[in-house]
Amino acid sequence: DIVMTQSPDSLAVSLGERATINCKSSQSVLYNSNNQNYLAWYQHKVGQPPKLLIYYASTRESGVPDRFSASGSGTDFTLSISSLQAEDVAVYYCQQYYNTRQAFGGGTKVEIK
Amino acid sequence: EVQLWESGGGLVQPGGSLRLSCAASGFTFSSYAMSWVRQAPGKGLEWISGISANTPSTYYADSVQGRFTISRDNSKNTLYLQMNSLRADDTAVYYCAKMTTGTTSPIGYWGQGTLVTVSS
Numbered sequence: 001d002i003v004m005t006q007s008p009d010s011l012a013v014s015l016g017e018r019a020t021i022n023c024k025s026s027q028s029v030l031y032n033s034n035n036q037n038y039l040a041w042y043q044h045k046v047g048q049p050p051k052l053l054i055y056y057a058s059t060r061e062s063g064v065p066d067r068f069s070a071s072g073s074g075t076d077f078t079l080s081i082s083s084l085q086a087e088d089v090a091v092y093y094c095q096q097y098y099n100t101r102q103a104f105g106g107g108t109k110v111e112i113k
Numbered sequence: 114e115v116q117l118w119e120s121g122g123g124l125v126q127p128g129g130s131l132r133l134s135c136a137a138s139g140f141t142f143s144s145y146a147m148s149w150v151r152q153a154p155g156k157g158l159e160w161i162s163g164i165s166a167n168t169p170s171t172y173y174a175d176s177v178q179g180r181f182t183i184s185r186d187n188s189k190n191t192l193y194l195q196m197n198s199l200r201a202d203d204t205a206v207y208y209c210a211k212m213t214t215g216t217t218s219p220i221g222y223w224g225q226g227t228l229v230t231v232s233s
Contacts, residue, residue, distance in 0.1 A: 001175070040219035042158075049208060049223035050150075050158065061221075093158050100163060100172045100216045102148070107157040 002026050002096050006105035012113040019081040021108045023094035028074045031098065038098035041070055041079045044107075045090045053092075054079065086112065115139040115222045117209045122227030129199050129231075135192040135209030135224060143167060143187035146212040148220060149194050151205035151229075159205075162194065163216050172216065177203075199231045 003026040013019040029038045037057035044050040052061045054070040057077055067082040081088055089112060094105040121133040133149070148163040162183040163172045171183050182195040192209055209224040 038217060042220075044158070049225055050220070051223075052213075052219055052221055055213070055219045091157070095158075095160070095219065097217050097219050100170075101174065102160040102163065104150075104158040104160060 001101055002029065002099055002103055004094055004096055004103050004105035006094060006108050008108060009106070010109040010111065012111045013081075013084045014113045015086065016083050017113075019084050019088075019110050021079045021092050021094075021110075023072070023077040023079070023105050025075045025077075025096055029096045029098040030074050037073050037077070038096060039072070039077050040095045040097060041068075042093045042095060042104075043088075043090045044093060050093065081110070084110070084112070115211060117211060117222060117224035119207065119209045119224045119227035122207065122229045124230045124232065125199055126233050127200060127231055130195070130197045131199065131229060133194040133196065133207055133209075133227060133229070135194075137190045137192065137209075137211070140211070142185075142190040145214065146216040146218065147183075147185060147192045148210040148212060149181075149183060149192075150208045150210050150220070150223075151203075152208070152226075153202070153205040156205075163212070164192070165216050170216070196229070199229075201231050203229065204231045205229060 039057040041054040042050040070079045091107045118136045180198045184193045206226040208226045210220040211222040212218045213221040
């Protein structure tokens with residue numbers, strides 16, 4: 001099974017500053033046949049279901065603000081929030097969907113400093 | 114509009130059983146893979162089971178393999194999770210989730226979740 005590891009567990013960022021979250025998979029999630037990384041990012045706010053932000057490692061879901069960006073390939077991935085807003089306070093998860101037995105990272109809690 | 118509505122959660126004793134249901138609407142249910150994801154109190158998200166769209170293949174996390182069974186009734190637009198031999202560490206909010214396409218695709222929509230509490 002593929003294990004997903006996120007870092008840090010939490011971070012506090014000032015409003016308007018950049019937040020960066022890392023995600024590492026125990027094996028590559030790059031699907032060679034289409035050269036896509038089967039890696040997604042979700043935002044989970046308190047009292048709400050999670051929301052898909054990014055898929056294929058760097059493609060923003062429709063309606064997601066462009067301050068959210070993501071990159072990476074193979075086993076190492078990053079989610080960035082370029083200018084943190086108050087509404088971005090949440091826990092962020094990476095997820096591999098390369099396997100039918102999918103897996104989430106442990107989550108990164110983003111707070112306002 | 115896609116809607117997923119879980120039901121069936123509640124309090125159950127250790128060793129007991131519970132069946133969760135997820136009523137889906139707003140999309141062609143039979144065309145999409147589905148999953149169950151849970152979140153234990155104070156913990157992160159855990160994918161626990163998935164099922165393909167038709168002639169369904171099923172998949173389970175090690176933590177629930179052999180105890181939980183996922184199924185679907187495409188004629189009723191409903192997803193199920195039969196949970197047997199429940200343990201205290203199965204206590205969690207259980208989310209029904211619609212994949213964007215097949216079983217190797219991300220989760221595009223989530224239900225609001227239903228709470229399962231395993232306690233004596």
